[in-house]
Amino acid sequence: MRRPWLSVLAASAALLITAAPTLACGGLIGPNGAVNLLRTTTFAGYHDGIEHYVTSFEFAGGGGAFGSITPLPGVPTDVVRGGDWTLQRLIRETDPVDELAFRAADAAGSALAEAEVLLETTIDALDITILRGGGDEVGLWARNHGFRLPPDAPELLDFYADRSPIFMAAAFDADAAAARGQALGDGTPVHLTIPTDNPWVPLRILGLGKADGELVEADVYLLTDIRPALLPKAGVFAESDGLILDHSAAANETLLDDLRSDVGMEWVPDEAWLTKVVVQSEAGDLDFDLAIDASGTGKPSAVDAGYAPFGDQPAPQTPVALYLLVAAVLTIVVPVLLSRSSAMARRLRPLAGA
Amino acid sequence: MKLARRPWPAAVALLLVVTTAVGCAPTAQTVTITIHYSAFDPPGMTVPAGVPITFVLVNEDPIDHEWLIGEEPFHEAHRTGTHAGHDTVPTEVTVPALETVETTITFDEPGTLAYICHLPGHESFGMVGVLTVTG
Numbered sequence: 225m226r227r228p229w230l231s232v233l234a235a236s237a238a239l240l241i242t243a244a245p246t247l248a249c250g251g252l253i254g255p256n257g258a259v260n261l262l263r264t265t266t267f268a269g270y271h272d273g274i275e276h277y278v279t280s281f282e283f284a285g286g287g288g289a290f291g292s293i294t295p296l297p298g299v300p301t302d303v304v305r306g307g308d309w310t311l312q313r314l315i316r317e318t319d320p321v322d323e324l325a326f327r328a329a330d331a332a333g334s335a336l337a338e339a340e341v342l343l344e345t346t347i348d349a350l351d352i353t354i355l356r357g358g359g360d361e362v363g364l365w366a367r368n369h370g371f372r373l374p375p376d377a378p379e380l381l382d383f384y385a386d387r388s389p390i391f392m393a394a395a396f397d398a399d400a401a402a403a404r405g406q407a408l409g410d411g412t413p414v415h416l417t418i419p420t421d422n423p424w425v426p427l428r429i430l431g432l433g434k435a436d437g438e439l440v441e442a443d444v445y446l447l448t449d450i451r452p453a454l455l456p457k458a459g460v461f462a463e464s465d466g467l468i469l470d471h472s473a474a475a476n477e478t479l480l481d482d483l484r485s486d487v488g489m490e491w492v493p494d495e496a497w498l499t500k501v502v503v504q505s506e507a508g509d510l511d512f513d514l515a516i517d518a519s520g521t522g523k524p525s526a527v528d529a530g531y532a533p534f535g536d537q538p539a540p541q542t543p544v545a546l547y548l549l550v551a552a553v554l555t556i557v558v559p560v561l562l563s564r565s566s567a568m569a570r571r572l573r574p575l576a577g578a
Numbered sequence: 579m580k581l582a583r584r585p586w587p588a589a590v591a592l593l594l595v596v597t598t599a600v601g602c603a604p605t606a607q608t609v610t611i612t613i614h615y616s617a618f619d620p621p622g623m624t625v626p627a628g629v630p631i632t633f634v635l636v637n638e639d640p641i642d643h644e645w646l647i648g649e650e651p652f653h654e655a656h657r658t659g660t661h662a663g664h665d666t667v668p669t670e671v672t673v674p675a676l677e678t679v680e681t682t683i684t685f686d687e688p689g690t691l692a693y694i695c696h697l698p699g700h701e702s703f704g705m706v707g708v709l710t711v712t713g
Contacts, residue, residue: 360640360676363639363640363675364640366640367675375641375695375699375700377641378639379615379616381640
């Protein structure tokens with residue numbers, strides 16, 4: 225609650241993995257250490273000091289269980305089944321599909337204490353636990369509850385716990401999903417309501433369990449009252465490699481009406497700004513989070529972005545020096561070229577007239 | 579009588595022999611290897627052959643690790659092994675999360691060995707160390 229909002233994307237980490245369910249926001253780690261890369265989609269809306277975080281866990285067949293660990297910016301007051309079309313509607317807004325395709329889709333034991341359990345709930349075949357604790361405590365809880373965390377998890381858990389010691393652990397029982405009659409591709413949306421005063425979106429966690437060179441792909445939708453300021457600035461040359469500002473515009477009335485009509489989405493305001501950030505980065509380069517200033521002051525937090533004080537690198541700066549160099553080059557080179565061009569024209573003119 | 583009169587030279591000689599023997603005898607050593615953020619610290623060390631070496635393995639991570647030491651064929655077998663845990667062989671140790679485990683090994687011959695965690699993904703993450711055994 226002390227800060228950021230937006231929650232996260234997330235995750236990965238996991239257990240057994242005889243199952244092949246897909247996680248809305250992260251990759252899975254198999255018994256052999258292999259990671260199945262997945263494109264993830266997450267929605268984080270922020271209005272009246274409340275973050276609404278929606279992600280989906282998709283059943284992809286198989287059996288057994290897997291899980292995910294997601295850092296959160298605050299303690300959720302509610303964790304419920306999300307609406308059925310919020311994510312799909314957002315995707316349609318920014319990546320329109322032709323109507324035919326759309327219709328076709330429609331037819332288809334340690335000395336250290338474990339983390340404190342703040343909330344437990346079950347949504348469909350998902351067992352969700354909200355935890356509070358340091359990296360070791362959360363890691364120990366996960367380990368004692370069957371999660372097989374990858375080797376980069378200890379450092380990553382500390383990275384997040386130092387800023388916000390709240391995590392969501394989700395265990396997906398694929399056998400239970402099959403028993404419930406869930407078909408391949410069926411998703412279970414989860415909607416978390418998190419009071420907080422400023423938003424951030426954990427991105428670095430998306431690389432959990434992945435080799436440095438493996439690609440991380442994710443779509444992050446933000447719905448804020450006003451146009452947000454981001455750090456890193458997605459899409460800015462030389463400042464945010466791996467982040468693409470795919471959409472940034474005032475949300476239209478039709479979209480807001482559609483979102484508002486979904487379950488749990490009545491909070492959607494009459495006017496809002498829709499931002500879509502595409503993450504397309506090698507895991508080794510994704511060493512930051514997405515800090516967001518939705519207050520209008522235009523100053524997203526470097527701490528929220530993971531650059532300070534826990535990061536070992538300075539926040540990226542707009543490459544002013546580079547711009548100055550380019551400007552200087554243009555200032556010098558262009559007149560010279562123009563001058564030479566004029567001189568050549570003068571020399572050629574007599575010939576042309578000969 | 580002769581001995582009775584001068585008993586101390588023999589005692590001194592015996593003491594010298596014992597002292598010399600003790601001074602030359604290999605002494606047991608204890609070394610500590612800390613595991614933090616899925617990395618061995620130190621990542622390399624040197625120990626003498628023929629001496630019992632007690633390895634104190636301190637796992638500071640909230641996840642389990644392994645410490646398996648041997649030559650390449652040994653590690654190759656473990657890369658594809660299916661052991662859930664190790665607790666009976668001194669060169670194959672499971673170190674549970676946030677716990678400390680000790681194991682004692684005497685290396686008979688000089689050589690170079692590797693100690694590796696063979697849990698999925700841990701070796702490629704960098705959980706590899708080198709032990710040099712000197713003669």
